[in-house]
Amino acid sequence: xxxxxxxxxxxxxxxxxxxxxxxxxxxxxxxxxxxxxxxxxxxxxxxxxxxxxxxxxxxxxxxxxxxxxxxxxxxxxxxxxxxxxxxxxxxxxxxxxxxxxxxxxxxxxxxxxxxxxxxxxxxxxxxxxxxxxxxxxxxxxxxxxxxxxxxxxxxxxxxxxxxxxxxxxxxxxxxxxxxxxxxxxxxxxxxxxxxxxxxxxxxxxxxxxxxxxxxxxxxxxxxxxxxxxxxxxxxxxxxxxxxxxxxxxxxxxxxxxxxxxxxxxxxxxx
Ligand code: 13P
Ligand code: ZN
Numbered sequence: 001x002x003x004x005x006x007x008x009x010x011x012x013x014x015x016x017x018x019x020x021x022x023x024x025x026x027x028x029x030x031x032x033x034x035x036x037x038x039x040x041x042x043x044x045x046x047x048x049x050x051x052x053x054x055x056x057x058x059x060x061x062x063x064x065x066x067x068x069x070x071x072x073x074x075x076x077x078x079x080x081x082x083x084x085x086x087x088x089x090x091x092x093x094x095x096x097x098x099x100x101x102x103x104x105x106x107x108x109x110x111x112x113x114x115x116x117x118x119x120x121x122x123x124x125x126x127x128x129x130x131x132x133x134x135x136x137x138x139x140x141x142x143x144x145x146x147x148x149x150x151x152x153x154x155x156x157x158x159x160x161x162x163x164x165x166x167x168x169x170x171x172x173x174x175x176x177x178x179x180x181x182x183x184x185x186x187x188x189x190x191x192x193x194x195x196x197x198x199x200x201x202x203x204x205x206x207x208x209x210x211x212x213x214x215x216x217x218x219x220x221x222x223x224x225x226x227x228x229x230x231x232x233x234x235x236x237x238x239x240x241x242x243x244x245x246x247x248x249x250x251x252x253x254x255x256x257x258x259x260x261x262x263x264x265x266x267x268x269x270x
Contacts, residue, residue: 014082032114062098115187
């Protein structure tokens with residue numbers, strides 16, 4: 001077996017957690033990441049038939065039955081992931097019937113996956129149905145997105161259009177728009193169902209006064225999407241109380257959409 005610390009997926013998830021921590025998005029244990037892995041990727045580093053703790057998914061995850069994921073642990077700090085990946089991360093395999101999963105590697109202090117695992121798994125299911133190349137779900141607490149959720153309407157179309165107007169390339173990065181959920185109790189199936197209901201046609205959902213979920217075909221894609229939303233929210237928070245002398249109009253965005261061949265969310269541009 002090769003040393004798992006050299007596995008590209010492990011190296012990259014550690015780098016991503018470091019980056020996010022340094023951006024100030026993941027205070028304490030805030031945030032969590034999960035990434036689908038192929039058996040061939042995992043089998044180079046761990047015994048995929050090893051015994052391990054079995055825990056319930058508490059919902060039907062049969063659509064991803066038999067799949068492997070690397071996931072951050074509940075209560076673990078992003079700042080510690082690259083220092084102690086064996087404790088802060090785990091590799092799990094979803095049972096074929098989707099009712100449970102087995103911990104094959106990691107969580108060495110007896111820990112378990114993030115409390116947001118239901119939302120992660122439900123999002124993986126809806127995103128895989130929308131895009132067979134989907135791989136990553138990332139949750140984090142970006143400062144300006146949270147701030148914006150206090151002072152901006154939570155209407156999804158208005159929220160999305162405000163963000164699109166903040167940087168020319170926002171509509172290029174997320175033409176599918178941003179889903180928004182009002183404040184809810186986190187860490188349970190209910191918020192998972194509500195998030196997944198929005199993620200089926202979008203890759204990003206804001207949880208008001210809490211944070212954001214982003215998805216993508218790689219760690220970079222999910223991170224880059226959230227990074228773009230957060231930068232747009234930062235600009236909004238900087239300028240919202242200033243006199244606006246010029247902006248990006250719907251016609252401008254239609255021109256960008258035409259130039260870049262974008263599939264902009266239906267009904268969002270006048
Ligand atoms: P976990 O420590 O369980 O991953 O929770 C962090 C978090 O951000 C909850 O929304
Ligand atoms: Zn959170």
